[in-house]
Amino acid sequence: MSQKMFEPGITAGRLEASAYADQFSDLHPPLDPHEALVAADRCYFCHDAPCITACPTDIDIPLFIRQIATGTPDAAAKTILSQNIMGGMCARVCPTEQLCEQACVREIAEGKPVKIGELQRFATDHLQQQGKHPFERAAPTGKRVAVVGAGPAGLSCAHRLAMMGHDVVVHDARPKPGGLNEYGIATYKTPNGFAQAEVDWLMQIGGITMQTGSALGAEITLEGLKADYDAVFLGMGLGGVNALGATGEDKDGVLDAVDFIADLRQAGDVAQVPIGRDVVVIGGGMTAIDAAVQAKLLGALNVTLVYRRGRDRMNASVFEQDLAASKGVRIVNQAVPVAVHGNGAVREIEFEYVDADMQGTGQMLRLAADQVFKAIGQTLQGDALPALEGRKIKVDDAGRTSVDGVWAGGDCASGGDDLTVTAVAEGRDAAMDIHMTLVG
Amino acid sequence: MADLRSEFVGIKSPNPFWLASAPPTDKEYNVRRAFEAGWGGVVWKTLGIDPAVVNVNGPRYGAIYGADRRLLGLNNIELITDRPLALNLQEIKTVKRDYPDRAMVVSLMVPCEEEPWKYILPLVEETGADGVELNFGCPHGMSERGMGAAVGQVPEYIEMVTRWVKASTRMPVIVKLTPNIADIRKPAEAAQRGGADAVSLINTINSITSVDLDLFAPEPTIDGKGAHGGYCGPAVKPIALNMVAEIARDPGLANMPISGIGGVTTWRDAAEFIALGAGNVQVCTAAMTYGFKIVQEMISGLSEYMDEKGMTSVDQLVRKAVPNVTDWNQLNLNYIAKAKINQDLCISCGRCFAACEDTSHQAIAMDEDRVFSVLDDECVACNLCVNVCPVEDCITMEAMAPGATDPRTGKAVEPHYANWTTHPNNPAATAAE
Numbered sequence: 001m002s003q004k005m006f007e008p009g010i011t012a013g014r015l016e017a018s019a020y021a022d023q024f025s026d027l028h029p030p031l032d033p034h035e036a037l038v039a040a041d042r043c044y045f046c047h048d049a050p051c052i053t054a055c056p057t058d059i060d061i062p063l064f065i066r067q068i069a070t071g072t073p074d075a076a077a078k079t080i081l082s083q084n085i086m087g088g089m090c091a092r093v094c095p096t097e098q099l100c101e102q103a104c105v106r107e108i109a110e111g112k113p114v115k116i117g118e119l120q121r122f123a124t125d126h127l128q129q130q131g132k133h134p135f136e137r138a139a140p141t142g143k144r145v146a147v148v149g150a151g152p153a154g155l156s157c158a159h160r161l162a163m164m165g166h167d168v169v170v171h172d173a174r175p176k177p178g179g180l181n182e183y184g185i186a187t188y189k190t191p192n193g194f195a196q197a198e199v200d201w202l203m204q205i206g207g208i209t210m211q212t213g214s215a216l217g218a219e220i221t222l223e224g225l226k227a228d229y230d231a232v233f234l235g236m237g238l239g240g241v242n243a244l245g246a247t248g249e250d251k252d253g254v255l256d257a258v259d260f261i262a263d264l265r266q267a268g269d270v271a272q273v274p275i276g277r278d279v280v281v282i283g284g285g286m287t288a289i290d291a292a293v294q295a296k297l298l299g300a301l302n303v304t305l306v307y308r309r310g311r312d313r314m315n316a317s318v319f320e321q322d323l324a325a326s327k328g329v330r331i332v333n334q335a336v337p338v339a340v341h342g343n344g345a346v347r348e349i350e351f352e353y354v355d356a357d358m359q360g361t362g363q364m365l366r367l368a369a370d371q372v373f374k375a376i377g378q379t380l381q382g383d384a385l386p387a388l389e390g391r392k393i394k395v396d397d398a399g400r401t402s403v404d405g406v407w408a409g410g411d412c413a414s415g416g417d418d419l420t421v422t423a424v425a426e427g428r429d430a431a432m433d434i435h436m437t438l439v440g
Numbered sequence: 441m442a443d444l445r446s447e448f449v450g451i452k453s454p455n456p457f458w459l460a461s462a463p464p465t466d467k468e469y470n471v472r473r474a475f476e477a478g479w480g481g482v483v484w485k486t487l488g489i490d491p492a493v494v495n496v497n498g499p500r501y502g503a504i505y506g507a508d509r510r511l512l513g514l515n516n517i518e519l520i521t522d523r524p525l526a527l528n529l530q531e532i533k534t535v536k537r538d539y540p541d542r543a544m545v546v547s548l549m550v551p552c553e554e555e556p557w558k559y560i561l562p563l564v565e566e567t568g569a570d571g572v573e574l575n576f577g578c579p580h581g582m583s584e585r586g587m588g589a590a591v592g593q594v595p596e597y598i599e600m601v602t603r604w605v606k607a608s609t610r611m612p613v614i615v616k617l618t619p620n621i622a623d624i625r626k627p628a629e630a631a632q633r634g635g636a637d638a639v640s641l642i643n644t645i646n647s648i649t650s651v652d653l654d655l656f657a658p659e660p661t662i663d664g665k666g667a668h669g670g671y672c673g674p675a676v677k678p679i680a681l682n683m684v685a686e687i688a689r690d691p692g693l694a695n696m697p698i699s700g701i702g703g704v705t706t707w708r709d710a711a712e713f714i715a716l717g718a719g720n721v722q723v724c725t726a727a728m729t730y731g732f733k734i735v736q737e738m739i740s741g742l743s744e745y746m747d748e749k750g751m752t753s754v755d756q757l758v759r760k761a762v763p764n765v766t767d768w769n770q771l772n773l774n775y776i777a778k779a780k781i782n783q784d785l786c787i788s789c790g791r792c793f794a795a796c797e798d799t800s801h802q803a804i805a806m807d808e809d810r811v812f813s814v815l816d817d818e819c820v821a822c823n824l825c826v827n828v829c830p831v832e833d834c835i836t837m838e839a840m841a842p843g844a845t846d847p848r849t850g851k852a853v854e855p856h857y858a859n860w861t862t863h864p865n866n867p868a869a870t871a872a873e
Contacts, residue, residue, distance in 0.1 A: 041507040044830050047790030047797075050810065105787040109831065 005277075005299055010253065010370050012274040014299025020271045023297040027188045027323075028092075028118060036122040039115040040069035046105055051116060054103035056416070056425045057084035061100060061116055068123055077127035078134045080120055085159045085428070086152055088128055088198050089181050090421045091121035092190050095286075095317045099421070128197070133204035138165035140207070143438045146171065146229040148216050151179020152420045153235030153410025155202055156427030157434075161233075162207035164435045169229070170208060172236075173215030179237055180411075181420065183262040186290035187270065188297070217382050226405055231434045234385075234393060234401070234408040235427055238378035238418075244282065246349075248340035249374075257281060257291035257375035264294055273298060276370025280349050281305045281329075282337055283375030284314035289321070291373045292329045304367055306332045306351060308358065335365055346372055380412050389414040399430030407434055442746035444739060446480060446754055448719045449612040449637040449697050451570040453480035453543035456754050457710065457738050460701050460722035461485050461547035461573060461616075464732075466521055468531035475535070477732035478739060481543025483640075483722060486520035486575045487528050489550050489560065493519045493582075499660035502649030504675060511729050513675035515649040517660060517667055519581045520549050525563070533567040544568070545614065549575040549587050552597060554604045561609040571612035574605060574636075576627070577643020579620050579670045589643070592618035595630035602634025614699060617641040617683075619676075624683040625690050632696055639687065640699035640722060642680045644670025673725035677703030681716055685765045688717025705734075707741025714754065715761035769861055774854040776846050777821040777837040779803070779814045785834040786812060792825035792835060800824050817847040 004014045015023070031039060043065040051061040059080050067076035080087035094100075096117035104113035127134065143166045147154045150172035158168045176182050181195040203210070214220055216236055225232045241256040243249065253276070267273050275298040281291050284307035292305045305324060307314055310333050314321060324331065335351035336358075342348065346369050353363040380391055386401035387394050392414040399407040409426030416422040446456040459465050459474055461483040471482050495518055504513035521528055536544040546569045550556035564572060575582075576592030583590040591597045598615060605613050615631035617624060619642035628639050646668050650659045658666030680702020687693045700718025704710050705726040713721050726734050742754075751757055781792070781804075788810040796804040803818035804825060814825075826835045840846060842855035862869050 038508055041509075044789045044791060046788075047794035048806075048810075049790075050788065105789040109787040 005301055008277050008370065010274045010276045012272050014275060014277075015271070017271055019299075020269075024187045024191060024270055024294075026191055027186075028121075030125060031115070031118050031122045033122075036068055036073075036119060039119055040065045042106060042114045043069070044105060050103035050105065051100040051114075054099045055083075056099070056419065056422045057087075057090070057428070058425075059083045059087065059100075059120070061120075064123060065114065065116070065119055068119055073123045073126040074130075074132065074134070076119075076123035080124055081127075081134060083428075084421065084424050085156050085202055086181070086198065086420065086424045087120055088124040088201075089152070089190065089195065090424065091117050091124055092194070093181075093185055094421050095319070095419070097319045098317050128201050131201070133201060135159075135163050135205055137163055137206045140167070141165040141439055143167070143230045144169070144228075145231045145233065145434060145438075146220075146225040147233045147235060148172075148220070148225070149179060149234065149236035149410065149412070150174075150177035150199070150210065150212070151235060151237050151410060151423065152181060153237075153413075153423035153427035154179065154233065155199065156424040157233045157235060157407075157409065157431045158208050158427075159202050159205055160428050160431035161434060162205045164431070164439075166207065166230075166435070166438065168208045169211060171211045171214035171216070171220055171225075173213070173218075173239075175212055177210055177212060179235075183265055184258060184287070185265070185420075186261065186294055187264055188294075189290075217384075222384055222403075222406065226403075230405070230438055232406045233399075233427070233430055233434065234406065234412060235410040235423070236382075237411045239381035240379035241374060242377045242379060244337050244340075244374055244376065246337040246339055248342070248346075249337075251340050251342050252345035253342070253370060254340055254346055254372045254374065257283065257287050257373040258378065260291055260373055261287065261294065264298075270298065275300050277301045278368040279303045279371045279373065280367050280369040281373045281375060283307065283377070284309065284316060285375060285377070286316050286320060288373075288375035289316045289324050289329075291375055293324050293327050295371070295373070296324075296327045296329055300371075302330070302368070303328070304330045304332055306335050306337070306367075308334065308336045308354060310334060310356065332365070336360075338364075340369075340372065341366075346370070378411070395426075397429075398433035399426055400433065442743045442751060443753055444480075444743055444746075446720050448543070448699065449571065449614065451481070451543045451545065451612060452541070453720070454541055455480035455735075455739055456714065456720035456742075457735050458482060458543060458545070458699070458720060458722045459727060460724040461575065462724040462728070463518060464724060464727050467523065467528075468535050471531075471535050472538075474727075474732045474735075475539045475542050478735045479542070479732065480720075481545065481570075483545045483547050483573050484528065484532055484569075486547040486549045486578070487525055487560065487564070488520050488548075488587075489556050490525050492522045492524055495519055495522050496662050498662040502660045502669065504649055504673075511725075512673060513647075513649070513671055514673040514725050514728065515647045515660070515669040515671045516644070517580050517669040520547075520575070520578070525560075529563055529567055532564075532569055536568045536570075543570050545571045545573050547573045547575050547616070549578070549582060552586055552591055552601060557601065557604045558608050561605065561611075565609055565611060569611065571614060571637075572605065572609065573614040573616050573640060574601065575616050575643070576601075577616045577618040577641075579618060579644055579646045580668060589618040589620055592616075592627055592643070593621055595626045598627050598630040599634040602631050602636050606635040612637040614638045614640050616643055616701075618643045619679060619683055619702075620646050624686050625693060628687045628690075628693050628696060632693065636696075638697035638699060638719070640701055641687075642676065642683055642702045644672045645676055645679065647671035672703065673729075674703045674705050674709075677705075677709060681712060684713060684718055685716045685762065688759060688762045689765050707738040707745065710738055711742055711745055711757065712761075714757045715759070716765070717759050717762050719758055720754075770859050772857045772859060773863060774856065774858050776840045776853050778816050778819045778840060779821060779823075779825050779835055780838045781812055781814060781825075781835050782833070783811065785831050787831055787834075788812065789830060791828045791830065795824050795828045819848065 064076040064079040101113035107113040407430040410423035444455040458481040466485040502515040578588035582588035700713030
């Protein structure tokens with residue numbers, strides 16, 4: 001054990017150098033062909049299967065599993081990808097335990113669903129690792145569409161539009177495409193550069209131009225895009241991070257969890273990423289879990305995740321909560337931050353316990369903290385946007401916004417959960433509506 | 441615990457589970473292991489006249505799988521023993537000496553002439569073996585040479601050879617029948633005429649298990665070619681049960697003892713064969729799939745079942761189901777059942793719905809919450825939903841009480857028995873009394 005483990009403050013290399021690769025390796029190692037066959041054999045090929053209904057992209061799960069079971073994993077991959085072009089990423093990051101696998105009749109029968117997510121990964125990996133792209137672009141239509149945001153929604157939309165023969169230019173503010181797939185997901189969920197490999201594979205359809213470093217409101221404007229293109233799809237996600245509302249939250253060491261996750265993803269060597277000995281993460285969603293678990297994996301001695309409501313209200317799935325607990329993250333519920341203490345940099349963070357109605361109890365909790373990661377939700381950024389509903393761009397079922405010729409989808413748009421798979425579905429469906437509108 | 445001791449054509453064994461003549465009984469090493477595991481007896485793998493046959497040096501078996509590679513059917517192109525006759529005889533003698541309480545039957549296959557039979561039988565007798573089984577069944581390889589199924593498919597040959605054998609030995613003679621024939625009763629009758637003490641069935645079924653779609657060759661493939669083999673294992677059990685029953689319920693064959701063979705995998709399979717008329721059973725594929733230890737489950741299972749039924753000896757189970765095997769035209773057409781789905785057990789997979797809706801009678805309804813229910817006014821009680829349901833006892837067939845109205849036909853369920861022979865739609869119907 002490294003003595004650095006106990007060192008206070010924020011420092012890199014808390015673990016032995018050799019430990020990092022293991023810590024950040026694949027959360028679920030891929031199924032080998034034998035494991036895939038055993039898993040596939042458990043599927044009952046249900047009629048009008050509940051797993052399909054539970055999938056936001058309506059993947060024909062029994063069909064693709066049967067295709068795996070009968071020795072045609074590439075056909076299985078095509079079944080998946082025809083509904084969800086990011087089936088590879090979704091296989092890795094979907095909360096399957098709340099979606100398809102929760103609906104699996106074998107979950108009802110035996111409490112052990114078919115391993116749908118892992119089988120999906122087996123099939124999509126099999127195809128994509130050969131570099132095969134199973135779709136062909138239709139004859140050019142001469143129509144041009146701008147897509148803002150190269151995340152799951154934007155890429156899904158762009159691929160479908162390109163497949164229909166339209167020319168697509170994707171604008172993204174970041175230096176690399178992928179959106180949250182590249183910047184916002186825990187390293188151990190998508191190791192080995194999978195996010196970029198998937199983008200490269202997706203781009204093989206042709207007809208898509210990628211413009212990175214092109215941000216809405218800076219390099220481009222909605223008015224400009226509307227003028228230059230036949231249609232615009234907005235899928236830029238949520239760029240802002242909610243504030244804690246606690247005194248002293250501007251102290252050093254109080255950071256956005258999304259930045260921590262992004263930095264870790266972009267780090268060439270995770271051992272070089274500094275981490276506090278005592279880390280507190282505030283929030284109850286996937287981002288909070290990803291930050292807390294990875295803080296622990298980097299060697300933080302004490303990681304506490306604090307959420308203002310009960311466990312049952314956490315957005316993170318039970319699987320994610322258990323994962324965090326298994327890595328040694330302490331989860332504290334029913335506490336809200338009231339003050340960040342420290343002289344310049346955070347030393348402690350103070351919470352007040354609250355009751356089920358979020359009323360203060362007067363009971364306080366102080367936690368030592370070298371770092372505090374805020375993960376209490378993100379907000380839409382930008383002005384001159386179409387009309388909002390709540391804090392997101394208002395869209396109808398087809399993804400149409402209040403502005404003619406402008407569609408939106410993914411986290412920046414109303415409707416649906418903030419999930420990768422939901423974003424893919426919305427991007428795809430908006431593309432189909434754009435297509436129908438353009439070529440009618 | 442029920443007494444499983446068995447006596448079959450005078451041959452005693454501690455239980456009715458014998459290993460069939462096949463690779464597991466080819467040599468002393470295996471048979472000793474089998475007896476140590478608890479098998480009641482063996483039929484030693486078929487002996488022939490020297491020089492010994494040779495086997496292929498490529499794959500001898502092909503398989504059919506269920507889910508999770510559960511072996512459902514096995515095909516083989518292995519021949520009779522490929523070891524010298526003297527070696528087999530010596531080992532048979534040694535093993536029988538060491539396990540005097542176990543049944544030791546020797547399978548034989550020699551050319552269809554009297555001399556070879558007269559030659560080999562005294563040699564077998566000298567080992568102390570309890571009986572012989574005449575292999576008139578192997579459908580591959582040996583049959584091309586005029587032996588095995590080539591004899592078994594000609595009743596006259598069966599009768600002739602059986603008579604030769606009976607004249608040359610004091611040992612009980614079991615005639616093993618091939619299923620590759622239209623009417624199994626004909627060879628059984630021939631064996632009876634020849635003086636056989638019993639018949640055993642079935643031997644393996646002509647089969648090609650699969651085709652290599654790259655080589656375009658049948659499997660198992662030997663250097664690019666394949667030949668048909670003999671099929672066995674759980675998949676053949678229904679065929680074997682029917683053939684056993686055909687013999688057992690034939691008045692002329694009712695006294696012919698039967699050794700039941702064909703896909704016996706569990707105690708339950710064995711009990712079914714015995715209830716349909718078998719005096720004992722022979723097992724091969726299950727042992728080849730799982731090893732000799734399975735006999736322990738067969739022993740405990742049959743014993744527990746017999747205790748539950750109050751049976752104190754295996755004989756009390758023999759032929760218990762034979763009186764209920766009948767012809768279709770004797771089935772009661774006034775018996776009316778309906779499928780019933782137990783909603784507590786249902787896991788909402790919808791397989792019953794797909795099967796009924798797509799391929800049967802549209803008698804299952806599906807509501808928005810995936811609750812599946814039977815439409816009694818459409819259900820003909822075909823049982824397909826029961827068969828495709830993955831949950832045991834979730835769907836059952838419930839008989840309607842006499843007097844109740846069948847919603848499908850609008851008619852009351854008749855209390856009396858009536859079959860096709862008197863049905864008005866039968867042009868050949870005889871008038872009901």
